[in-house]
Amino acid sequence: MEDDIKIIELKQNVFKENEVNADIIREECKANGQLMINVMSSPGSGKTTTLVRTIKELNEYNIGVMECDIDADVDAYTIREAGARSIQLHTGGMCHMDAGMTKQGMNEMGMDGLDIVFIENVGNLVCPAEFDTGASINMTILSVPEGDDKPAKYPLIYEVCDIVLVNKIDAMAVFDFDKDLCVSRIKELNPDAKVFFVSSKTGEGFDEWLNYLRGLVNEVTS
Amino acid sequence: MEDDIKIIELKQNVFKENEVNADIIREECKANGQLMINVMSSPGSGKTTTLVRTIKELNEYNIGVMECDIDADVDAYTIREAGARSIQLHTGGMCHMDAGMTKQGMNEMGMDGLDIVFIENVGNLVCPAEFDTGASINMTILSVPEGDDKPAKYPLIYEVCDIVLVNKIDAMAVFDFDKDLCVSRIKELNPDAKVFFVSSKTGEGFDEWLNYLRGLVNEVTS
Numbered sequence: 370m371e372d373d374i375k376i377i378e379l380k381q382n383v384f385k386e387n388e389v390n391a392d393i394i395r396e397e398c399k400a401n402g403q404l405m406i407n408v409m410s411s412p413g414s415g416k417t418t419t420l421v422r423t424i425k426e427l428n429e430y431n432i433g434v435m436e437c438d439i440d441a442d443v444d445a446y447t448i449r450e451a452g453a454r455s456i457q458l459h460t461g462g463m464c465h466m467d468a469g470m471t472k473q474g475m476n477e478m479g480m481d482g483l484d485i486v487f488i489e490n491v492g493n494l495v496c497p498a499e500f501d502t503g504a505s506i507n508m509t510i511l512s513v514p515e516g517d518d519k520p521a522k523y524p525l526i527y528e529v530c531d532i533v534l535v536n537k538i539d540a541m542a543v544f545d546f547d548k549d550l551c552v553s554r555i556k557e558l559n560p561d562a563k564v565f566f567v568s569s570k571t572g573e574g575f576d577e578w579l580n581y582l583r584g585l586v587n588e589v590t591s
Numbered sequence: 592m593e594d595d596i597k598i599i600e601l602k603q604n605v606f607k608e609n610e611v612n613a614d615i616i617r618e619e620c621k622a623n624g625q626l627m628i629n630v631m632s633s634p635g636s637g638k639t640t641t642l643v644r645t646i647k648e649l650n651e652y653n654i655g656v657m658e659c660d661i662d663a664d665v666d667a668y669t670i671r672e673a674g675a676r677s678i679q680l681h682t683g684g685m686c687h688m689d690a691g692m693t694k695q696g697m698n699e700m701g702m703d704g705l706d707i708v709f710i711e712n713v714g715n716l717v718c719p720a721e722f723d724t725g726a727s728i729n730m731t732i733l734s735v736p737e738g739d740d741k742p743a744k745y746p747l748i749y750e751v752c753d754i755v756l757v758n759k760i761d762a763m764a765v766f767d768f769d770k771d772l773c774v775s776r777i778k779e780l781n782p783d784a785k786v787f788f789v790s791s792k793t794g795e796g797f798d799e800w801l802n803y804l805r806g807l808v809n810e811v812t813s
Binding site: 464492493513515516519540 | 633634635660661662663665684686713714715716717718721734735736737738740741743744745746747759761762765766
């Protein structure tokens with residue numbers, strides 16, 4: 370019989386301490402040669418599907434995932450089946466993760482032996498962008514059906530993200546989505562953002578994304 | 592030259608007064624025979640496109656729309672071009688509307704002569720569900736590409752919504768979306784929810800939705 374996934378009910382830290390806590394987490398990960406990536410997106414953009422394919426294809430690394438949800442726990446099981454260490458964090462109705470919550474998750478999941486840790490943040494483009502989780506890399510997923518105008522509508526998340534995955538490109542033919550316009554809207558907000566076009570369903574575009582990720586791991590461990 | 596859309600920078604009311612303010616708004620709308628509908632969804636589910644088609648097809652009514660966004664204003668112009676009275680509300684980074692904000696919007700937009708008022712809430716499935724806006728009807732839009740599992744992941748919004756529009760059904764063939772499973776997940780959370788399957792792009796399914804809406808207007812004005 371399958372073991373139950375551990376579920377942690379999170380408590381919110383004092384807000385003003387968040388930046389300090391976030392820096393402590395980053396220092397700790399750096400000292401241990403671990404890459405922590407905070408993954409943010411709208412609900413249904415494909416965070417879990419993207420992580421599942423990434424975990425399966427990057428099987429040379431030990432990967433951990435903190436699954437943050439209001440109160441569901443299905444994603445944590447999906448992630449574990451893909452081959453990663455996994456913990457379910459419940460935000461108690463809160464719309465984002467902060468550094469204190471990340472620290473609780475790290476302690477409960479256990480960081481030993483992990484090369485990469487993903488935080489799958491609450492599905493929301495507004496609140497998660499405002500709170501530093503302590504991850505060294507912020508990443509957002511924009512799915513093609515949401516439209517190429519989302520960077521203009523939710524600018525902050527694009528300003529704080531180092532990586533943008535444009536997902537569900539297999540559905541490009543069905544939607545009016547202008548790739549060049551989308552990239553220029555992202556670059557206007559954040560000229561340094563790395564943009565990848567992928568389909569987590571078919572695997573299209575994944576080689577480039579995975580190679581970039583390997584490069585980030587090498588930077589951290591070297 | 593086109594007039595500028597009025598933009599209001601909202602201030603948050605004291606939280607505990609929200610329920611009282613919401614009830615006052617509902618009483619006021621009832622007394623004036625006006626139907627107010629709070630529209631919530633993920634970013635990119637098609638709130639604006641759905642409202643545009645609804646406004647154009649329901650041209651027997653005077654319709655007003657309060658567009659709530661973090662800081663964009665494109666949607667308010669789109670709505671006005673469709674033929675509705677329109678105002679842009681900026682939440683100042685906040686992730687939801689509350690009743691005090693609705694009242695500010697009503698005062699600034701002007702309610703005289705309107706039959707239906709839509710609040711297009713911030714694109715977010717978490718926070719808007721927690722705050723009573725004073726609307727008499729809550730509605731959410733779930734787009735097919737987001738997946739049929741969203742009710743299970745974001746239950747509160749389905750519990751508080753009277754109407755669910757499942758949008759982008761023209762893209763049904765491209766995505767694994769189980770209509771029956773989706774409806775049963777919604778009904779499990781909210782047995783009274785009215786569920787409509789529509790495409791705001793092609794107009795498919797709109798007749799049933801518009802007739803239901805006409806019925807709601809008749810109830811309020813009779």
